[in-house]
Amino acid sequence: MEKVILKLHRMLCPMPVIKVQNCVKKLTIGSQVEAICTDPGVLNDIPAWCRINGHQVLEKRRDGDEYIVLLQVGDEQQ
Amino acid sequence: MNRQRKALSLISGGLDSLLATKVIQEQGIHVEGVNFFTGFCVEGHTHAIRKKDQSKEKRNNALWVAERLGIKLHIIDVIEEYKPVLFNPKHGYGAHLNPCLDCKIFMVQKAQEWIEEHGFDFIITGEVIGQRPMSQRKETMPIISRESGADDLLLRPLCAQNLPETKPEREGWVKRDELFGFSGRSRKPQMALAKQFGFEDYAQPAGGCCFLTDETYSHKLADLWQARGHKEYEMDDIMLLKVGRHLRPSPNYKVIISRELGEGNFLQGYRKQFISLKTTSHAGPLALIDGLVCEADIEQAAQLVARYSQGRAEEQVELEVRQLSGETRLIKVKPMLAHEIPKAWII
Numbered sequence: 544m545e546k547v548i549l550k551l552h553r554m555l556c557p558m559p560v561i562k563v564q565n566c567v568k569k570l571t572i573g574s575q576v577e578a579i580c581t582d583p584g585v586l587n588d589i590p591a592w593c594r595i596n597g598h599q600v601l602e603k604r605r606d607g608d609e610y611i612v613l614l615q616v617g618d619e620q621q
Numbered sequence: 622m623n624r625q626r627k628a629l630s631l632i633s634g635g636l637d638s639l640l641a642t643k644v645i646q647e648q649g650i651h652v653e654g655v656n657f658f659t660g661f662c663v664e665g666h667t668h669a670i671r672k673k674d675q676s677k678e679k680r681n682n683a684l685w686v687a688e689r690l691g692i693k694l695h696i697i698d699v700i701e702e703y704k705p706v707l708f709n710p711k712h713g714y715g716a717h718l719n720p721c722l723d724c725k726i727f728m729v730q731k732a733q734e735w736i737e738e739h740g741f742d743f744i745i746t747g748e749v750i751g752q753r754p755m756s757q758r759k760e761t762m763p764i765i766s767r768e769s770g771a772d773d774l775l776l777r778p779l780c781a782q783n784l785p786e787t788k789p790e791r792e793g794w795v796k797r798d799e800l801f802g803f804s805g806r807s808r809k810p811q812m813a814l815a816k817q818f819g820f821e822d823y824a825q826p827a828g829g830c831c832f833l834t835d836e837t838y839s840h841k842l843a844d845l846w847q848a849r850g851h852k853e854y855e856m857d858d859i860m861l862l863k864v865g866r867h868l869r870p871s872p873n874y875k876v877i878i879s880r881e882l883g884e885g886n887f888l889q890g891y892r893k894q895f896i897s898l899k900t901t902s903h904a905g906p907l908a909l910i911d912g913l914v915c916e917a918d919i920e921q922a923a924q925l926v927a928r929y930s931q932g933r934a935e936e937q938v939e940l941e942v943r944q945l946s947g948e949t950r951l952i953k954v955k956p957m958l959a960h961e962i963p964k965a966w967i968i
Contacts, residue, residue, distance in 0.1 A: 557684075558694050560684070561697070619693075
C-alpha cells in the first residue's frame, strides 16, 4: 500500500485541499496521504472534502505549528 | 429509456449557487460542483493568519455547500490561467481591479471544457439578473453564454424564466416552470426559497467573495504592478497583499509590517525571500522589505518598524536585520514619529 506525504507549509485554504485532491487522483483505493500543513483550516476542510468524495480520514491532529491530516483513499465512484 | 442527465454547478459557497443547485437536484438531475480558485478568492486565508480570528470557525464555504447538498465538489487551481483575464480584461474592470464580467466568462468557459471532458450535459450558475452591477445584468447574461462557448448549455435556474429557453429546458431535461424568475438586488426571494428548502445557515454573500472587489487590496495590487513595471505576479505576492501594513517610503522598496502575532508568524515563513526586520529591544512587529535596497533604505525601514513597536516613544530601538542568506546583525535606530510618516507612504 502506497503512502504519500505532502508538505503543504504556508499554503492557505483551499490550496492544501487542491494539492490533496490532485494527489489522490493518482492513487489507488487503500493508499494513504498524510498532509502536513500550517493552515489550521485544513482540520475542517480536508475532512469535509473527504466526506463528499468518499475518502476516509484516519487521523487529524495538531503538532506544534503544524496541522496534520492522514487519509485513506476510497472509491470516488460510490 | 431516458438517460440520467448530469449538470455541473459553479459553486462559490454563497446562497445563490446553493439554491440554484438544489433547484436542479429537485428535478432529478445528477449535479456535481466545481469551484475555481484564482488566488483572489476570499476564504479562510486571512482568518487562518490573524491570531485574533483563530477562534472563528474556519470553513471553506464551497465545500460546506457541497456537503449540505450531498454533491461532489471539484476544486480547480486556475491561478496561472486566470492571469491574462486580470491583466487585460476585454470588458474592463469594475470599481476596483475586479474584472467581474471577464471572470465569469472565464469560469463558465472552464466549466464548459470540464463538461465536455467528463460527459456532462449542461452547466448551472446561481446568477440572478440585476444582482451584481457589473456581471449580473440582463445585457451581460447572453455575453457570458456566448463568449464562454457554453451558449444554450448554460442554465441559470434562479432567473431562467426571465431569459430565453436553454437546451436543458427545450429538451425537457428540466422543467422551465419549476425554475425561477428572480431579478434585482433584493435577497428576499432567495431567503424565502432557502427557508422552503430548510437551509437556515448559509454564507452571507453581497459581493465579498473576491479580494479584487476590495478597494484597499486593489490599491496594493496596483502599487505592486507599478513598482515592478509589469503585471506578472506569483501566488506569494498576492498572499502577502492580504497581510500586514504595507508602506512604500521609496519607489524601490516597500515594507510589510505585521499587525499582530499571527501575521508575524506568517511573515516569518518568507524570511528566505525577503530581508526581514524584527525589534529586539522591545516587543514589536516582524517586517519584510520588498525591493532592492541600500543601507540607508534598511535604516529608514528600521525606523519605520520601530515606530510600530513598544519602543516607539524611546530614543533608540534595537532591531535584528536578517539577510536572505540568514546572516543577521543588530542595528539601533530612532523610531520615526507619527508625523514623519507621510500619508503617501501608506498603501
